[in-house]
Amino acid sequence: MKNLLVTGGAGFIGSNFVIYMLDKYTDYNITVYDKLTYAGNLDNLLGVADDPRYSFVKGDICDAAAVTAAVKEHNIDTIVNFAAETHVDRSIMDPDAFVKTSVYGTYVLLEVTRELGLERFHQISTDEVYGHIPFGQSSVETDSLEPRSPYAASKASADLMVKAYFVTYGLPVTITRGSNNIGPYQYPEKVIPLFATNAIDGEPLPVYGDGRQMREYQYVVDHCEAIDLVLHKGVLGEAYNIGTGEEMENMEMVQILLEAMGKSHDLIRHVADRPGHDRRYSLNIGKIKALGWQPRHTAEEAIIKTARWYEANEWWWRKIKSGEFKKYYQAQYGKRLAEAG
Ligand code: NAD
Ligand code: DAU
Secondary structure (H helix, E strand, O other): OOEEEEOOOHHHHHHHHHHHHHOOOOOOOOEEEEOOOOOHHHHHHHHHHHOOOOEEEOOOOHHHHHHHHHHHHEEEEEEEEEEOOOHHHHHHHHHHHHHHHHHHHHHHHHHHHHHHOOOOEEEEEHHHOOOOOOOOOOOOOOOOOOOOOOHHHHHHHHHHHHHHHHHHHHOOOOEEEOOOOOOOOOOOOOOOHHHHHHHHHOOOOOEEOOOOEEOOOOOOOOOOHHHHHHHHHHOOOOEEEEEEEEEEEHHHHHHHHHHHHOOOOHHHHEEEOOOOOOOOOOOOOOOHHHHHOOOOOOOHHHHHHHHHHHHHHHHHHHHHHHHHHHHHHHHHHHHHHHHHH
């Protein structure tokens, strides 16, 4: 493993992964292959833009010829696939791109891996593939996949295709299923960057329903370390959960965020809930811990560190929030916030 193609590497987790890997492995070369959708942003990669071990190719993972050309040109031996449409609310509004990228696109990457005999294909998956988890239970990697949103279903479909390529063709694959990541460069449609940037501007924080849904908020670089470990020590054909084991209600997350930022709790607005909202995810992380990993940040530390980053990096998010985002925000929250008063 030396020459990596990081698909979706201009997005939130992908860019953090590229920065982390180039810093850690001085002899690795990384090619980012990214379509640059609304969520892809080359500003995320400014810190490595002049590194001779880094290169960028603009392309769609659904385009087999373009992926093949990039793999050949950059002598790629390993594909790490972050590319996906990733926002649950957008998948409810319009699932089309979710199916295309995660289902067909993942298939294209698997075919290229097979045809060119690459050393490894690694799929970045999510805890959402397990669906809502009742209290008292937590998901292990062998559990059945019970996705409930179009986003989660597109990711579960990709996992099944990856598994099928392992069983049928003996393809050298691994999968990681992460919980909610937070940290630098997360597009401000996701709850924590949305709430942090709204709070800075004195805008309301739209909490869905009663806000008692539970998530495992983890710091993005911790997640990157675990992916690195699975790439180097993971067993082929296996999936690994990556989370904190520490679940938190959204209302608690909001309180921590507002306290950290010194902002008033009056900014909180309870608005109409997300349709089909999964109430709780909970990962059993025994398998990744047994491989030698544990998170470096608690959820609270991750939330505070993330708030500090958005406070210090208005240059990054202000231009995003003034573009396509405004139309999305109005469609997603206009009526809800008006009804909440
Ligand atoms: P993101 O939305 O910030 O970035 C996605 C990236 O993929 C963007 O750069 C986008 O341009 C690119 N992309 C989208 N469609 C593409 C296509 N057809 N071809 C090439 N590039 C394309 O996403 P993220 O939050 O960084 O998530 C990355 C991966 O991690 C996704 O697979 C997601 O499902 C998974 N994941 C995310 C989280 C989380 O909390 N954010 C948690 C677990 C797993
Ligand atoms: O669990 C991993 C998943 O985490 C990833 O696979 C997804 O790509 C990522 O988007 C994220 O999904 P969630 O739906 O959990 O994240 P989101 O930030 O959208 O929402 C987190 C929680 O906050 C969820 O319970 C919904 C709630 N929420 C979200 C938004 C955007 C609100 O209450 N208000 C909001 O405005």
